[in-house]
Amino acid sequence: MAYRNDKNLPVIIVTVLAFAFVLFARNSTLFGSKILPTAPRLAPNGSYINDPCFVKKKCLVFYLAPWCPHCEGSISFLNGLFQRVQRKSDLGMLIVVGMDEKQNLIQMANRLDSTVVLDEDRKFDREANVRGVPAGWLIDQNRNILDKIPASMSGGTGEEDLYKYYFEHYVDVQ
Numbered sequence: 101m102a103y104r105n106d107k108n109l110p111v112i113i114v115t116v117l118a119f120a121f122v123l124f125a126r127n128s129t130l131f132g133s134k135i136l137p138t139a140p141r142l143a144p145n146g147s148y149i150n151d152p153c154f155v156k157k158k159c160l161v162f163y164l165a166p167w168c169p170h171c172e173g174s175i176s177f178l179n180g181l182f183q184r185v186q187r188k189s190d191l192g193m194l195i196v197v198g199m200d201e202k203q204n205l206i207q208m209a210n211r212l213d214s215t216v217v218l219d220e221d222r223k224f225d226r227e228a229n230v231r232g233v234p235a236g237w238l239i240d241q242n243r244n245i246l247d248k249i250p251a252s253m254s255g256g257t258g259e260e261d262l263y264k265y266y267f268e269h270y271v272d273v274q
Contacts, residue, residue, distance in 0.1 A: 136161060136243045137227035139196050140217045144209040152215045156192035156241060160185065160249070160270070163219075163228065163235040165199035166208040171234045175211055177259050182214040184263060198225050199233065238270045 139161070141148045153159030162178060164171040178195065185193045195212050197205045198219025209216040219225055228235075236249040249270055 134245050136237055136239050136245050137224055138243070139194055140219050140221075140224055144206045144216060144218060149215065149217065151194065152192040153194055153239060153243070154241060157190035158246065159192035159194060159239050159241070160266075161193075161237045161239055162195045163225070163230050163233055164195060164197050164208065165233045166197070166204040167200055168233045171208075174234055175208075177262060179213040180259055181263060181266060182212075184267070185214075196224055198222055 139151060139153075141151065153161065160181070162174075164174065166172075182193050185191050193214045195209075195214045195216045196219050197209050197212075197216055199222065202218070202220055205218045205220065209218060224230075228237075237245050238247045238249050239245055247270060249266075
């Protein structure tokens with residue numbers, strides 16, 4: 101069998117590599133920041149709110165689900181974190197509650213002190229590519245993801261240690 105010299109082979113290889121690169125870059129933050137989708141604007145009481153992250157230099161965004169035990173365990177920590185975040189003029193905090201029935205979303209939202217919006221249609225969940233809950237991101241005012249942050253706050257670590265960790269690693273870093 102003779103070796104066949106196919107002139108189209110380099111074109112095929114480049115096309116396949118370009119397609120693979122596009123797929124990889126679309127789901128990776130290695131090539132610049134991804135944009136976090138705009139959060140739903142529906143508050144638990146049915147009113148529409150302005151996104152608190154739009155007017156802040158940086159914003160902590162968390163995604164919780166009522167059925168998730170780690171999300172339930174994070175409520176106390178997130179309420180304490182919100183009290184500390186309010187003292188910083190350049191930092192906002194938003195919690196998105198989703199992945200469940202509306203009445204469960206509202207019940208969880210009513211126990212949170214931060215600005216909370218409901219992801220009833222799971223649009224934010226799909227667009228943000230939420231793979232597990234709780235999930236968290238640090239974003240800038242243009243919604244560029246600066247970092248994915250740990251969002252599971254229950255466990256053996258004391259809350260004061262977690263607050264210190266958050267502020268050292270995500271808040272006070274320029």
